[in-house]
Amino acid sequence: MQNETYKTITRLSESIYKEKGSKFIAFAYPINSKEQALSIIDTVKKQHHSARHHCWAYRLGYDGSEYRVHDAGEPTNTAGKPILGQIDAFSLTHILLLVVRYFGGTLLGVGGLIQAYKAAAKNALEAAEIQTKHIPYNVSITCNYEDLPHIIDYILQQNGTIISQSYQENCELMCELTKQHYEQLSKYSSKYSSLILQLL
Incomplete structure (x- = not known):
């Protein structure tokens, strides 16, 4: 046995980030399985059906070895990867982080998208209650x-x-x-x- 503890969030956390008219709503959920993550994603997509993009990343396993990212139509690696990067920056697992984007009419470019999704994800995690569990x-x-x-x-x-x-x-x-x-x-x-x- 190696690590005896892991870090995750205790409950849903939300944040809103705005950039050049686009609104990025981030949702961080504690999860225990891939199936639970996909079910939550489906629910949020229905709740925000008019949003342009529903981008997400999750990490599972006490060692964080299971993960997946999804750019949802944004340019490759501009959404899911920076979202996962924030999960890792906070050393979290058993977590789903989903960012819904309402397009504001102005293209942000690759660099702008990466920064926006990173900021939205970071804000949600900063607002979350993080707990160390055995x-x-x-x-x-x-x-x-x-x-x-x-x-x-x-x-x-x-x-x-x-x-x-x-x-x-x-x-x-x-x-x-x-x-x-x-x-x-x-x-x-x-x-x-x-x-x-x-x-x-």
């Missing part, structure tokens, strides 16, 4: 039936997530816990002799 890890837990209620209580008290449960000769749980809570739970092995933990 990365959850998948943990396999095996214990007997007597110890099970205590183990489940601990997981829920630490805001862990139980992904699956299997009850046979022993109880087997798959859950998500932060590294800190995993290490604390591992100390319970002296108290609950049946407890077996494995990081996946």
Whole structure:
């Protein structure tokens, strides 16, 4: 395990940037999946159907390894890339940043577009509430039936997530816990002799 935390935003943040008659409305959303991002994009496009362009970028994964950009008809790399650049400048992940442009009648040129989309995206992130969160890890837990209620209580008290449960000769749980809570739970092995933990 390397990084133990990641940064994201806690709720929707909006901003408006104007340049030579064009209005750029930026929306920053916390997201957990590509499907969620695309659904939000579709909703915003319907809400702002008269806008000329709906440009966006998102980054996903606790390590930020999954991303996508879209220029939505603007010249290549003048919208999606500078939007993503601001996401990276703030070291964020699990975020969608969408900028809607209402054309004002004056062409901005490549440099002007890059600056406008960058400024709009930056303003939305500066207005956002940014939070550092602990990365959850998948943990396999095996214990007997007597110890099970205590183990489940601990997981829920630490805001862990139980992904699956299997009850046979022993109880087997798959859950998500932060590294800190995993290490604390591992100390319970002296108290609950049946407890077996494995990081996946």
